[in-house]
Amino acid sequence: MIPTANKKADADKIVRRKLSDQVLDKLREMILSREIRPGDFMPSERALMERFGVGRPAVREALQSLHNSGLISINHGERSRVNAIDAGTVLSQSDEVARMVLSAAPANLEHLKHARQMFELGMVRVAAQKASAEDIADLRAILEEQKALRDDPTAFIEADMRFHTRLAEMTENPIIVSVSQAMLSWLFEYHVNLLHWSGKEDVTLAEHEELINQIEKHDVTTAVETMARHLERSANVFEPKP
Helix, strand or coil: CCCHHHHHHHHHCCCCCCHHHHHHHHHHHHHHCCCCCCCCECCCHHHHHHHHCCCHHHHHHHHHHHHHCCCEECCCCCCCEECCCCHHHHHHCCHHHHHHHHHHCHHHHHHHHHHHHHHHHHHHHHHHHHCCHHHHHHHHHHHHHHHCCCCCHHHHHHHHHHHHHHHHHCCCCHHHHHHHHHHHHHHHHHCCCHHHHCCCHHHHHHHHHHHHHHHHCCCHHHHHHHHHHHHHHHHHHCCCCC
16 A cells, blocks of 8 residues: 555656647637637647747647547648537547447447437427427428338438437427437447348338327327337347447
């Protein structure tokens, strides 16, 4: 066991930070303070070198870290540009981590399916309360598109994602939309066996149509019950890819 005195001494030690980490902190401050706004170009590498009194490697490493975190986009041949900071930006950066978590243990996939069920039941409740004529028209248009895609499993699933995303948009809450899109992406991209859709397309379409009718009537209770059955049945579609 490490003596208490030694622990305190270790905690008091001053750790020299990399120059690139210090530059990264400064760049984050510039973005968060809106000195540089979403859509703006970042200052040139030379301008940043002069401003912070550091070399090019420190600036480039800091810019790459910003890019990896989704705060800026780096395109070959032009200066870096600041991205919009929203829930979608944050969640899109977690795709790789989500894939690792879902692949780590079968139970994690079950946890995700359960989380999605709870999330979508609340989502459809709000959608049924707030649905407008435009919302219903959009849902019916997606349904008709999905009907025409019965023989194309990948396109059928993409249309299914659009249907559920449109439901999320009816909540008028951008965080709910981003979380919904992220969960659908993790499920469909990493854990779907397309063969399990064979023969189930008509059932899915019928359930979607039933949901639309109930949402149009603002029948909250029945819409939630229908969504619960729909998600319970479709939960068996998702299995880890080999």
